[in-house]
Amino acid sequence: MSRRPDARGAQRGDDQPAGASRARTHVCAVDALEVGRVREVDLGRDALGRPRSALVLRPAVDAPVVAYLNRCQHLPIPLGPSSDSLLAPGGQHLVCATHGATYRVDDGHCIFGPCEGAHLAPLEVTVEAGEVYLAVPAGE
Numbered sequence: 001m002s003r004r005p006d007a008r009g010a011q012r013g014d015d016q017p018a019g020a021s022r023a024r025t026h027v028c029a030v031d032a033l034e035v036g037r038v039r040e041v042d043l044g045r046d047a048l049g050r051p052r053s054a055l056v057l058r059p060a061v062d063a064p065v066v067a068y069l070n071r072c073q074h075l076p077i078p079l080g081p082s083s084d085s086l087l088a089p090g091g092q093h094l095v096c097a098t099h100g101a102t103y104r105v106d107d108g109h110c111i112f113g114p115c116e117g118a119h120l121a122p123l124e125v126t127v128e129a130g131e132v133y134l135a136v137p138a139g140e
């Protein structure tokens with residue numbers, strides 16, 4: 001299933017069932033998100049009890065904030081042990097440390113690797129009064 005950013009730059013999980021609950025999680029001030037850095041946000045545990053987190057970043061100074069569930073589309077594991085090492089040189093791709101799946105930061109599309117063509121699961125981002133929030137589906 002393809003999921004892409006909407007026109008406002010916010011991310012929506014189109015396969016989210018209608019009425020499914022979402023938690024709102026505060027990330028940080030938008031100015032605290034440095035271009036070229038990935039902020040990992042702890043989201044607790046998924047429905048199977050596995051730790052889960054979000055990867056939040058600004059692809060460019062004037063680009064909207066994007067966020068993805070930190071789970072590779074090849075195997076259901078985090079992209080890597082540390083968010084500091086996930087960005088490829090140039091800052092436009094997230095690379096899974098396990099088998100090298102390479103995802104565009106602006107839309108989560110995998111352009112290379114064992115899950116080429118898949119998308120990281122996007123999380124809806126809102127910015128209010130200079131603060132970044134995520135809408136996190138329950139249990140995903």
Ligand code: FES
Pocket residue numbers: 072073074075077079096097098099100101113114
């Ligand atoms: S687990 Fe990410 S590429 Fe294989």
